Amino acid sequence: MGHENDWQPTAPLATLRLRAALLARVRGFFAERDFLEVETPILAHAGAADAQLAQFMIEDPIHGQMYLQTSPEYAMKRLLIAGSGSIFQIAKAFRQGEAGSRHNPEFTIIEWYALGYDDKRLREEVCALIAELLPHLKNTPRTLSFSAAFKDTIGVDPLKDRTDELRQSAYTFVPSAKHLTLDARDDILDLLMSQAVAPRFPDHHLTVVTDYPASQAALARVRADGLADRFEVYCGALELANGFYEAANPRQYADRFEEEARRRHERGLCAVPADERLLAALGWRPLPDCAGVAVGFDRLVMLAVGAAHIKETLAFAIDRA
Amino acid sequence: MTTYSTNEFKNGLKIMLDADPCAIIENEFVKPGKGQAFNRVKIRNLKTGRMVERTFKSGDTVPGADVVDAEMQYLYNDGEFWYFMSPETFEQLAADKTAVGDAAKWMKEQAICLVTLWNGVPLSVEPPNHVILKVTDTDPGVRGDTSGGGGKPATLETGAVVRVPLFINIGDSLKVNTQTGEYIARAKE
Numbered sequence: 219m220g221h222e223n224d225w226q227p228t229a230p231l232a233t234l235r236l237r238a239a240l241l242a243r244v245r246g247f248f249a250e251r252d253f254l255e256v257e258t259p260i261l262a263h264a265g266a267a268d269a270q271l272a273q274f275m276i277e278d279p280i281h282g283q284m285y286l287q288t289s290p291e292y293a294m295k296r297l298l299i300a301g302s303g304s305i306f307q308i309a310k311a312f313r314q315g316e317a318g319s320r321h322n323p324e325f326t327i328i329e330w331y332a333l334g335y336d337d338k339r340l341r342e343e344v345c346a347l348i349a350e351l352l353p354h355l356k357n358t359p360r361t362l363s364f365s366a367a368f369k370d371t372i373g374v375d376p377l378k379d380r381t382d383e384l385r386q387s388a389y390t391f392v393p394s395a396k397h398l399t400l401d402a403r404d405d406i407l408d409l410l411m412s413q414a415v416a417p418r419f420p421d422h423h424l425t426v427v428t429d430y431p432a433s434q435a436a437l438a439r440v441r442a443d444g445l446a447d448r449f450e451v452y453c454g455a456l457e458l459a460n461g462f463y464e465a466a467n468p469r470q471y472a473d474r475f476e477e478e479a480r481r482r483h484e485r486g487l488c489a490v491p492a493d494e495r496l497l498a499a500l501g502w503r504p505l506p507d508c509a510g511v512a513v514g515f516d517r518l519v520m521l522a523v524g525a526a527h528i529k530e531t532l533a534f535a536i537d538r539a
Numbered sequence: 540m541t542t543y544s545t546n547e548f549k550n551g552l553k554i555m556l557d558a559d560p561c562a563i564i565e566n567e568f569v570k571p572g573k574g575q576a577f578n579r580v581k582i583r584n585l586k587t588g589r590m591v592e593r594t595f596k597s598g599d600t601v602p603g604a605d606v607v608d609a610e611m612q613y614l615y616n617d618g619e620f621w622y623f624m625s626p627e628t629f630e631q632l633a634a635d636k637t638a639v640g641d642a643a644k645w646m647k648e649q650a651i652c653l654v655t656l657w658n659g660v661p662l663s664v665e666p667p668n669h670v671i672l673k674v675t676d677t678d679p680g681v682r683g684d685t686s687g688g689g690g691k692p693a694t695l696e697t698g699a700v701v702r703v704p705l706f707i708n709i710g711d712s713l714k715v716n717t718q719t720g721e722y723i724a725r726a727k728e
Contacts, residue, residue, distance in 0.1 A: 316568060318566070412577065413594065
């Protein structure tokens with residue numbers, strides 16, 4: 219098949235120039251704040267535990283089964299334990315099967331870990347970075363809890379409603395899902411969040427969602443009140459950032475790896491070896507007190523140029539890669 | 540039977556949904572933060588033509604539909620069925636009224652149509668984009684008026700009624716766009 223018609227970039231050159239300028243500004247932002255820029259391997263022996271993520275696997279004749287990273291989180295945490303101090307990285311990450319107007323299987327993450335920060339301070343820093351990159355976003359960010367986000371938009375209580383009530387709400391607010399069984403409470407919350415709650419967030423305006431239920435904590439600290447120090451930043455319905463006041467307890471990592479491995483097994487997904495080097499590092503010394511966040515850089519570019527599709531921000535999106 | 544995972548969803552893919560063959564029109568991947576991913580899909584039911592929206596959990600599988608498009612020659616209709624023949628195998632198939640639908644009013648014998656088959660049975664029929672048909676009834680032509688302004692209705696040999704310029708007469712052959720139902724030009728035949 220000829221490629222006479224699809225060799226060209228998917229992003230206008232003007233967007234690629236802006237992309238470069240934004241990357242320079244990101245580096246300036248962190249330089250001013252004394253973060254160390256690091257580069258960690260995108261090809262590694264272990265994959266992400268998360269059962270929701272499908273990784274690209276690559277066989278190396280010498281090193282065996284390798285994985286393309288879905289995020290630089292584990293390697294950066296090993297650096298933190300090794301004593302790096304606050305670090306940031308602009309990294310390529312890869313997620314199989316994630317393709318659409320807001321997803322490209324290969325994408326760019328800005329990820330950073332700030333020593334001595336909690337989630338609140340990090341939230342402010344994320345919003346400061348976004349404000350610097352996207353000065354056209356007006357007003358101050360709106361911050362509300364996970365629970366308030368549901369109540370304000372669809373009048374549903376995601377913490378107190380019974381699972382059958384939540385399921386009913388899901389069928390009401392997302393009629394196209396009415397044939398789904400939706401057994402797991404978290405699946406229902408994910409469905410509502412992505413298709414009923416976030417789409418009701420105001421456009422051109424940052425919404426910061428905090429205080430996630432413990433079941434959605436991932437590797438965030440879980441407080442005594444049962445809520446997690448996790449936050450997400452949205453612009454309209456577009457999710458931009460996901461951050462944590464990082465869990466310090468090594469047990470939480472081991473438990474989560476086991477839990478996700480079990481979930482993978484239940485769903486018939488291929489097993490992914492746990493990152494034993496991260497677990498070993500955590501066994502040597504706890505993760506220093508810090509907060510960490512991942513920001514989708516391509517989506518910031520989407521907002522900067524008003525792109526409707528992520529491919530308009532990439533030199534060559536997946537179909538032309 | 541082939542099955543497709545949501546990862547393989549793309550526009551035009553034919554799948555079975557609620558026991559009906561359907562085509563994917565639009566597929567959007569939706570995913571919250573760290574959680575379960577979904578595919579929100581616009582689907583056309585190929586039997587009814589109706590559009591529906593469905594949300595799948597990413598990774599779910601659906602059976603594929605054995606739907607193929609075949610170019611076939613329209614032969615005749617016996618009042619109940621429309622008969623088509625494959626120009627390659629000379630195999631003949633009968634399509635019912637539901638499958639033929641609006642195409643009926645544009646089909647002249649011998650016309651090559653696009654027949655969509657589901658498990659070998661006609662599901663829908665698309666006439667050629669342009670057809671040439673004779674006018675069987677219209678008001679008398681107005682000589683010298685080639686402006687085309689205003690116009691008048693004309694009934695064609697297949698029963699279709701189109702709006703034509705005033706100078707058209709009974710017996711004229713017209714080129715018609717079957718997608719829009721609009722007159723294009725007088726055909727020399």
